[in-house]
Amino acid sequence: WRSQNFPWTKKLEANNKKVFGNHSFRPNQREVINATMSGCDVFVLMPTGGGKSLTYQLPALVCPGITLVISPLVSLIQDQIMHLLQANIPAAYLSANMEWTEQQEILRELNSDYCKYKLLYVTPEKVAKSDALLRQLDSLYVRELLARIVIDEAHCVSQWGHDFRPDYQGLGILKQKFPNTPVLALTATATASVKEDVVQALGLVNCIIFRQSFNRSNLWYSVIPKTKKCLEDIDKFIRENHFDECGIIYCLSRMDCEKVAEKLQEYGHKAAFYHGSMDPAQRAFVQKQWSKDEINIICATVAFGMGINKPDVRFVIHHSLPKSIEGYHQECGRAGRDGQRSSCVLYYSYSDYIRVKHMLSQGSIEQSPLTGYGRANMTNSGRILETNTENLLRMVSFCENDVDCRRLLQLAHFGEKFDSATCKKTCDNCLKIKSFIEKDVTETAKQLVELVKLTGQHFSSSHILEVYRGSLNQFVKKHRHETVRLHGAGKHLAKGEASRVLHYLVVEDFLVEDVKKNDIYGSVSSILKVNEAKVRNLFGGQRIILRFPSSVKAPKQGKPEV
Ligand code: ADP
Ligand code: ZN
Numbered sequence: 001w002r003s004q005n006f007p008w009t010k011k012l013e014a015n016n017k018k019v020f021g022n023h024s025f026r027p028n029q030r031e032v033i034n035a036t037m038s039g040c041d042v043f044v045l046m047p048t049g050g051g052k053s054l055t056y057q058l059p060a061l062v063c064p065g066i067t068l069v070i071s072p073l074v075s076l077i078q079d080q081i082m083h084l085l086q087a088n089i090p091a092a093y094l095s096a097n098m099e100w101t102e103q104q105e106i107l108r109e110l111n112s113d114y115c116k117y118k119l120l121y122v123t124p125e126k127v128a129k130s131d132a133l134l135r136q137l138d139s140l141y142v143r144e145l146l147a148r149i150v151i152d153e154a155h156c157v158s159q160w161g162h163d164f165r166p167d168y169q170g171l172g173i174l175k176q177k178f179p180n181t182p183v184l185a186l187t188a189t190a191t192a193s194v195k196e197d198v199v200q201a202l203g204l205v206n207c208i209i210f211r212q213s214f215n216r217s218n219l220w221y222s223v224i225p226k227t228k229k230c231l232e233d234i235d236k237f238i239r240e241n242h243f244d245e246c247g248i249i250y251c252l253s254r255m256d257c258e259k260v261a262e263k264l265q266e267y268g269h270k271a272a273f274y275h276g277s278m279d280p281a282q283r284a285f286v287q288k289q290w291s292k293d294e295i296n297i298i299c300a301t302v303a304f305g306m307g308i309n310k311p312d313v314r315f316v317i318h319h320s321l322p323k324s325i326e327g328y329h330q331e332c333g334r335a336g337r338d339g340q341r342s343s344c345v346l347y348y349s350y351s352d353y354i355r356v357k358h359m360l361s362q363g364s365i366e367q368s369p370l371t372g373y374g375r376a377n378m379t380n381s382g383r384i385l386e387t388n389t390e391n392l393l394r395m396v397s398f399c400e401n402d403v404d405c406r407r408l409l410q411l412a413h414f415g416e417k418f419d420s421a422t423c424k425k426t427c428d429n430c431l432k433i434k435s436f437i438e439k440d441v442t443e444t445a446k447q448l449v450e451l452v453k454l455t456g457q458h459f460s461s462s463h464i465l466e467v468y469r470g471s472l473n474q475f476v477k478k479h480r481h482e483t484v485r486l487h488g489a490g491k492h493l494a495k496g497e498a499s500r501v502l503h504y505l506v507v508e509d510f511l512v513e514d515v516k517k518n519d520i521y522g523s524v525s526s527i528l529k530v531n532e533a534k535v536r537n538l539f540g541g542q543r544i545i546l547r548f549p550s551s552v553k554a555p556k557q558g559k560p561e562v
Helices: 009-018 029-037 054-062 074-086 100-111 124-129 131-142 172-177 192-202 230-241 254-266 280-291 325-332 350-362 382-400 406-413 428-432 442-454 461-469 474-478 497-507 532-539
Strands: 042-045 066-070 091-094 119-122 146-151 183-187 208-211 219-225 246-250 271-274 297-300 313-318 342-348 436-440 511-517 524-530 545-549
Touching: 009 054, 029 042, 029 054, 029 208, 042 192, 054 066, 054 119, 054 146, 054 183, 074 091, 074 119, 091 100, 100 131, 119 124, 124 131, 131 146, 131 172, 172 192, 183 192, 219 406, 219 428, 230 254, 230 313, 230 342, 254 271, 254 297, 271 280, 313 325, 325 382, 325 406, 350 382, 350 511, 350 524, 382 406, 382 497, 406 428, 442 461, 442 497, 442 511, 442 524, 442 532, 461 474, 461 497, 461 524, 497 511, 497 545
Parallel strands: 042 183, 042 208, 066 119, 066 146, 091 119, 146 183, 219 342, 246 297, 246 313, 271 297, 313 342
Antiparallel strands: 436 545, 511 524
């Protein structure tokens, strides 16, 4: 597909320069365009900022007929249309919250043999609900004017993805109704299972897949233990590494956003908050101030970031645990789109896992606009909750890992092999670790499980660890846990080792965190329970081997030493 000898090559190159102002193609752009223009169904995995829009906008311009683009958010669509009109490419969109007369006018224009539009954008809901639209598409199809169907953010089709949108699942109807129109599915995030789902649900035929490495070599990753001084740490980090530069701090709750922003303002940063309960005008105002560099730090929920095209974001900080590795990767991906070195710092504490888990089960967590759009509270139902919890546990496991390359861990999640030597010490683990040792921790694991049972499966993980280390604090004494057989059995272990093992047992489902809201105080508490079925293997001879760094330099924040 790389060939430059397709009948349309000259025209493509000329328009790429003249209309879009690009001097060349980016990786895979030419290949994708050639494949889709040859009439094949194509699936494209390209990282954020890779240049997906061009792969359908350029063909739309040089092919006869109209390109239908399904895009998840009206705000994204409006942004795209503004850019297209600026480049003199006639484009329109249809959405449910548009005036009926306006919709009628667009539909009428589509009906004309001399329709001026090259691209028509719609939301997936529109495809699902509007017979008028389907009739119009039918008429275009019969007149051979439906040039191409583009599914943007195609991972929304899949329940396994982090942005599942039920209306995307109905898009399979397009291929059934218009079998001769090539489909182009685009996404910046997809694991192997998501990809399978998308291809199946959309009914893509002999689909050609393009994917490129999702490694972002200019981003420097680190995970730092979150303490009570977290906000001071963040202030220090920004001051030392990115003062007066632009960044995003992702927070879990709306209240966190406001608290973090206020504190950073006190520390003298130009910070503001952004979340879903602000009204649209407020949000637009903050976004604008940020684009114009009047504010340089945004403390936001994941509601912020979709379609944000600021190229010089120098840091992305996670103040709390992200919901999934995909989400983490995408949020980090908003840093350094200009290719310059940028930092991604995650402040991790195990207790945040319990908080996020609780919020997921309540459906009270703020979603990215993709998921949240038109469908609140889907997160706490059966299978979706299960998937969400699994995704969250993978994220815990990522954070608990202080040995393997952060790039390797992320890319493995996307089914991509990565040689950690290529990281060149641009992640915390590669930077600090000289070597690691493998240690058989089966005995510790068994003892911890036993301790959970001996104390009646009524206590939190931190309490279990206290007892295991031999603490005599008041709470231990109150429950007379100093008299329990395994009290102090883990005294001799290196600092942090018991908690590593305990958290591993949770991640691997030997132990389960049972999260509850405390009715009296409204706080969240969690107790550990034993998963008997899994634990049977452990006592039946299964070994647990964990890797620990054998020589650790003090973890360093900030820019990589390259
Ligand atoms: P994606 O949708 O993959 O995140 P976009 O399509 O929004 O990426 O493109 C990201 C940026 O890259 C845009 O500003 C776009 O103008 C620019 N861009 C795309 N293709 C090229 C190219 N071939 N040469 C230079 N800039 C490009
Ligand atoms: Zn690394």
